[in-house]
Amino acid sequence: xxxxxxxxxxxxxxxxxxxxxxxxxxxxxxxxxxxxxxxxxxxxxxxxxxxxxxxxxxxxxxxxxxxxxxxxxxxxxxxxxxxxxxxxxxxxxxxxxxxxxxxxxxxxxxxxxxxxxxxxxxxxxxxxxxxxxxxxxxxxxxxxxxxxxxxxxxxxxxxxxxxxxxxxxxxxxxxxxxxxxxxxxxxxxxxxxxxxxxxxxxxxxxxxxxxxxxxxxxxxxxxxxx
Amino acid sequence: xxxxxxxxxxxxxxxxxxxxxxxxxxxxxxxxxxxxxxxxxxxxxxxxxxxxxxxxxxxxxxxxxxxxxxxxxxxxxxxxxxxxxxxxxxxxxxxxxxxxxxxxxxxxxxxxxxxxxxxxxxxxxxxxxxxxxxxxxxxxxxxxxxxxxxxxxxxxxxxxxxxxxxxxxxxxxxxxxxxxxxxxxxxxxxxxxxxxxxxxxxxxxxxxxxxxxxxxxxxxxxxxxxxxxxxxxxxxxxxxxxxxxxxxxxxxxxxxxxxxxxxxxxxxxxxxxxxxxxxxxxxxxxxxxxxxxxxxxxxxxxxxxxxxxxxxxxxxxxxxxxxxxxxxxxxxxxxxxxxxxxxxxxxxxxxxxxxxxxxxxxxxxxxxxxxxxxxxxxxxxxxxxxxxxxxxxxxxxxxxxxxxxxxxxxxxxxxxxxxxxxxxxxxxxxxxxxxxxxxxxxxxxxxxxxxxxxxxxxxxxxxxxxxxxxxxxxxxxxxxxxxxxxxxxxx
Numbered sequence: 176x177x178x179x180x181x182x183x184x185x186x187x188x189x190x191x192x193x194x195x196x197x198x199x200x201x202x203x204x205x206x207x208x209x210x211x212x213x214x215x216x217x218x219x220x221x222x223x224x225x226x227x228x229x230x231x232x233x234x235x236x237x238x239x240x241x242x243x244x245x246x247x248x249x250x251x252x253x254x255x256x257x258x259x260x261x262x263x264x265x266x267x268x269x270x271x272x273x274x275x276x277x278x279x280x281x282x283x284x285x286x287x288x289x290x291x292x293x294x295x296x297x298x299x300x301x302x303x304x305x306x307x308x309x310x311x312x313x314x315x316x317x318x319x320x321x322x323x324x325x326x327x328x329x330x331x332x333x334x335x336x337x338x339x340x341x342x343x344x345x346x347x348x349x350x351x352x353x354x355x356x357x358x359x360x361x362x363x364x365x366x367x368x369x370x371x372x373x374x375x376x377x378x379x380x381x382x383x384x385x386x387x388x389x390x391x392x393x394x395x396x397x398x399x400x401x
Numbered sequence: 402x403x404x405x406x407x408x409x410x411x412x413x414x415x416x417x418x419x420x421x422x423x424x425x426x427x428x429x430x431x432x433x434x435x436x437x438x439x440x441x442x443x444x445x446x447x448x449x450x451x452x453x454x455x456x457x458x459x460x461x462x463x464x465x466x467x468x469x470x471x472x473x474x475x476x477x478x479x480x481x482x483x484x485x486x487x488x489x490x491x492x493x494x495x496x497x498x499x500x501x502x503x504x505x506x507x508x509x510x511x512x513x514x515x516x517x518x519x520x521x522x523x524x525x526x527x528x529x530x531x532x533x534x535x536x537x538x539x540x541x542x543x544x545x546x547x548x549x550x551x552x553x554x555x556x557x558x559x560x561x562x563x564x565x566x567x568x569x570x571x572x573x574x575x576x577x578x579x580x581x582x583x584x585x586x587x588x589x590x591x592x593x594x595x596x597x598x599x600x601x602x603x604x605x606x607x608x609x610x611x612x613x614x615x616x617x618x619x620x621x622x623x624x625x626x627x628x629x630x631x632x633x634x635x636x637x638x639x640x641x642x643x644x645x646x647x648x649x650x651x652x653x654x655x656x657x658x659x660x661x662x663x664x665x666x667x668x669x670x671x672x673x674x675x676x677x678x679x680x681x682x683x684x685x686x687x688x689x690x691x692x693x694x695x696x697x698x699x700x701x702x703x704x705x706x707x708x709x710x711x712x713x714x715x716x717x718x719x720x721x722x723x724x725x726x727x728x729x730x731x732x733x734x735x736x737x738x739x740x741x742x743x744x745x746x747x748x749x750x751x752x753x754x755x756x757x758x759x760x761x762x763x764x765x766x767x768x769x770x771x772x773x774x775x776x777x778x779x780x781x782x783x784x785x786x787x788x789x790x791x792x793x794x795x796x797x798x799x800x801x802x803x804x805x806x807x808x809x810x811x812x813x814x815x816x817x818x819x820x821x822x823x824x825x826x827x828x829x830x831x832x833x834x835x836x837x838x839x840x841x842x843x844x845x846x847x848x849x850x851x852x853x854x855x856x857x858x859x860x861x862x863x864x865x866x867x868x869x870x871x872x873x874x875x876x877x878x879x880x881x882x883x884x885x886x887x888x889x890x891x892x
Contacts, residue, residue: 255661277660356758357762367734388681388685389682390686
């Protein structure tokens with residue numbers, strides 16, 4: 176999978192490129208709008224990550240030009256601009272997703288993978304992490320064959336964690352996915368719910384599955400580090 | 402009447418000056434007239450004496466005293482004109498003395514003798530109080546006899562005219578002054594009317610409607626200049642406010658890229674050293690601070706944009722009751738954590754027009770705030786009160802409350818009533834600013850009531866939306882339902 180990253184802030188692009196390379200993507204970096212557009216025209220990319228504030232050519236313009244030639248390549252907008260009107264304008268111009276700076280790297284990876292998966296999504300109905308089992312169809316959760324009763328929010332939270340098993344999910348990501356943006360930044364609602372979820376999922380067991388990564392977020396995994 | 406108003410003061414000055422000028426004018430007219438009448442009377446009296454002395458006296462030796470008396474009486478009719486005439490021949494005595502005037506105001510014989518000067522003008526006060534002006538002239542006839550001819554008239558003649566003038570002045574000066582005061586007041590009011598208008602409009606301009614301008618009347622006068630320069634000042638204020646908002650927005654914006662780098666940097670350290678617990682813990686702590694900073698930056702940007710009116714509200718009719726219920730439901734666990742009872746007394750079908758996500762943010766912020774400032778075991782109540790045209794969302798608690806002096810500031814950015822406590826609970830002091838900004842964008846009013854130590858109550862008053870009653874949408878269903886209710890009542 177080949178990704179084009181158009182970002183003028185070299186530190187940001189270096190990190191993103193390094194991180195994505197570690198996730199086994201091939202990454203090309205362009206530092207301005209014009210060279211980004213040139214690369215996009217010359218090579219085939221599976222995904223374009225595009226910053227909006229670019230020298231030479233504005234990101235929105237690059238977006239429009241790429242779209243006019245290639246209707247299929249997924250484009251993820253990366254920006255410090257978050258006015259709603261900007262978002263709408265860019266979605267109309269053909270952006271597939273939108274990520275506001277500052278962002279957690281994990282969030283970028285989740286979104287990138289989601290965009291690349293977009294075609295044939297094969298989501299099995301049952302997800303497993305260790306002896307924990309979640310059935311998306313019946314919305315049932317079992318650990319070691321024993322049923323665990325969860326509230327709907329707890330279920331959504333666990334489902335989100337398990338769908339991204341092994342990956343650390345930030346509070347912002349969890350809030351946006353499980354709750355609503357309105358709750359972001361104000362409450363410690365995620366911590367409270369994770370604690371409740373732990374009570375039900377982990378407390379009775381020697382082997383803990385839900386892990387807190389301080390300053391980053393939460394992840395669920397079967398002990399072995401990913 | 403406001404005695405300090407420009408209108409009053411100008412009119413008073415104007416009237417005072419006019420009255421002063423009229424007074425000076427009156428006094429000088431009075432004095433001038435008095436002088437004129439006095440000299441006029443004097444010259445009349447002198448010319449009488451001279452006529453008698455030069456034309457009649459030389460013929461006296463020939464024609465005799467009776468002839469003189471007849472001549473003088475015919476020429477001057479002293480008794481009819483209230484005049485006094487006396488001719489005295491030196492060494493012989495009175496040759497002629499006029500009769501007492503017909504109105505009997507004085508007795509000619511009572512008038513004292515003149516002194517021996519060549520000409521004397523005397524003002525004589527008679528025992529009866531009457532004053533006479535008497536002129537005396539000495540003559541020497543060709544035959545060498547010396548005569549003194551006296552002619553006099555009551556001084557009252559002058560005084561009558563002067564009194565008349567005084568009366569006229571006393572009547573007309575106040576009249577003229579009062580007309581001038583009335584006219585002046587009216588004129589001042591007319592010319593100051595635009596100032597009143599400008600003042601009223603200027604009063605109405607606050608930081609939220611700085612785009613409004615004062616009316617400019619194109620008269621080319623000072624008032625036009627005043628309103629245009631006030632308008633320019635408002636424009637500069639508008640610019641300044643916009644600048645401040647822009648600054649907050651730009652600053653937050655510019656902070657994002659370095660924050661991104663910092664965050665990515667720290668995340669990578671944690672990822673690369675995930676087996677070193679103490680290091681990841683320290684870096685994690687730093688990362689938590691960058692998250693907090695990001696949130697402050699986000700919220701500050703949000704408030705600036707809301708205040709600048711840059712944020713488009715995605716307004717649609719929504720059920721505030723349903724929104725409040727679901728939000729309370731989602732936040733129950735937060736309250737449980739602190740053993741706080743979170744109650745809601747909210748009906749359904751309370752429709753308002755608003756941005757669902759933003760209004761939810763308002764409710765979340767208010768409840769979160771209430772939970773933060775309420776100690777364990779306390780209570781937080783959420784309720785809706787439907788008014789005639791508005792609905793009030795009320796979030797109240799029995800927590801620590803807010804000291805009275807802090808109340809007017811709670812909606813200001815970064816304001817904290819109790820710095821130590823609120824920092825510990827993690828807020829950035831922007832929650833209520835966001836609430837206020839969102840409410841303003843919805844045309845809603847936010848009010849806070851609080852008693853220190855007894856809790857706070859926050860009211861958000863939103864305009865109700867006039868939605869057709871559900872009955873109208875489905876009349877059959879509605880009426881049958883009502884029927885059922887009625888029957889159950891009667892049963």
